[in-house]
Amino acid sequence: MTRFLLLVALVLSVASCSSVDVARYADQQPALNLERFFSQPVKAWGIFQKRSGEVAKRFEVNIVSRREGNNLILDERFLYSDGTRQRRVWTLTPEGQGRWSGRADDVVGVAKGQVAGNTLHWRYRLNLPVGDSSYEMSMDDWMYLMDEDTLINRTRMSKFGVEVGQVTLFFRRQAVGASQ
Template sequence: MKKLLAIASLCLLLGGCAGVPVSHYQAAQPVLDLPRYFNGTVDGWGMFQSRSGEVVKRFHVVIEASWAERDGRQVGTLDEHFSWSDGTTSRRVWTISRDGERGFIGHADDVVGPARGETAGNALQWRYVLALPVDGRVWNVDVDDWMFLVDEKVMLNRSAVSKFGIHVGDVTLSFMKRPAP
């Protein structure tokens, strides 16, 4: 009986982790065109919250984004400059390319292996492993990153961060695209 109860509990736990597929947003408007939105300068304001909900860090990020044709493929560069609430700064440079009609593959120095993304309607879901420095050590954490285009200038972002399948926190972020000069 105990084994049956343990198996049933595990199935319920794993079933609850499935979430909504990105295809659920296929009809949502406006349609997110990733190269169109992330082209030029984009500002972002966000925070990291621990699993208890405590705001651990806040940040501002300025993204300089551009796309170019390379070897017959459209490749994007997102050069992100972070200013953190504790006075520190950091930088991440993404290189992104298409992977099929709705897919994208991304690479950055602090991302372990490729990031894989898929768009549908106004949504983009990224999944990747981030090498995150914590108290002098580096943790490889799983990131389930969702972006939702609100209008041509505003996008909202929510990322769930976990380690060994255990939820450790969330990142909430709002982007605003600057007008072209």
């Protein structure tokens, strides 16, 4: 039992040391402005890979946004390769100095994010449905603005500090009036 606890402590300490500070990207251009990027419809394409690298699911997302006071509302509609659909509505709130908080029905507590330069780093816990069960996953989410219309997202999913998979997404802003 002692060896097991030492192993868990080692894994957690290695995982916590591996994170890059988002401030490292402060000078990177183009600068990410969430309100501007999501000011028109966005289409995204992504994959979920298991820890082994196997692609377990492919998906598309259509995102429309609106402002409600200070909040930015993102309405995400997912279509998965197996035909299932999902909807997630984020309420993002600016906290000042590039910091954001976010809430959604399947997010446990509050997501915390920081924008620096072309990069947004989010951390949150997500209730992930798998079959008839739901698992609480820790999400370490990095988004990089490549140009005015393209955002790349890489997310590491973990449980008890152990990576269980990764999500890769490519977002593309759509011309206003483009079909979704």
